[in-house]
Amino acid sequence: MRLQLALNVRDLDAAIDFYTRMFATEPAKVRPGYANFAVEDPPLKLVLFEDRDADASAFHHLNHLGVETTTSAEVTTAEERLTSRGVETTGVDDTVCCFARKTETWVESPDGAAWEWYVKTGDAEADEPGAVPATASGPPDLLLTAPAPAPGPTRGGPGREEVCGLRSGLAR
Incomplete structure (x- = not known):
């Protein structure tokens, strides 16, 4: 069993x-406008659909x-592998x-699309040190990870309780 994730991308x-x-x-299959990967670790079927007309807002439905x-050692190993292959990370x-x-x-x-490699080391309350308050307006610089209590708020908008991960720029 593995998770399937299908993403729209602008540049295949x-x-x-x-x-x-x-x-x-390497991809298991590549066709015009389409590719898929059968990733063994972690178990994942990753499917990519090219949409050259998509803009940056194409991922607004996606949190992260x-x-x-x-x-934690697996997080460090992943980060080392990513940086050694030229993928910019936030560091561990x-x-x-x-x-x-x-x-x-x-x-x-x-x-x-922001990807988090992580290990949960314990539970926490939203107001503990390290929790970052949501921004009030404008385009999000941070990804939101706590669900809004009511439907309809925009990313970074009112009603968000916590944000984590960077939306762009990667530097913390």
Whole structure:
């Protein structure tokens, strides 16, 4: 059993390059406007659909993606592998995010999809040190990870309780 994730991408070649380096796996199938990967570790069927007309807002429905590991050492190993392949990361940090204590690193795809490699090391309350308040307005610089209590708020808008991970720029 594995999770399938289908993503729309603006540039299929750039996406194939990024995900090949990120998962250390070549695509299983590439066709015009389409590619898929059968990633063994973590178990994942990754499907890419090219949409050259998509803009950066194509991922607004997506909060972030993640690979949950079982140890902090696995996060560090993943971060080392990613940086050795030229994928920019945030570095490995211990943090409080998503109501959990975690060791994590983040990367961003060519289309702006943020990926978190992490291990949960404990539970946390939203108001513990390290939780970052949501921004009030404007385009999000941070990804939101706690769900809004009421339907309809925009990313970074009112009603968001916590943010983690970077939307762009990767530097913390």
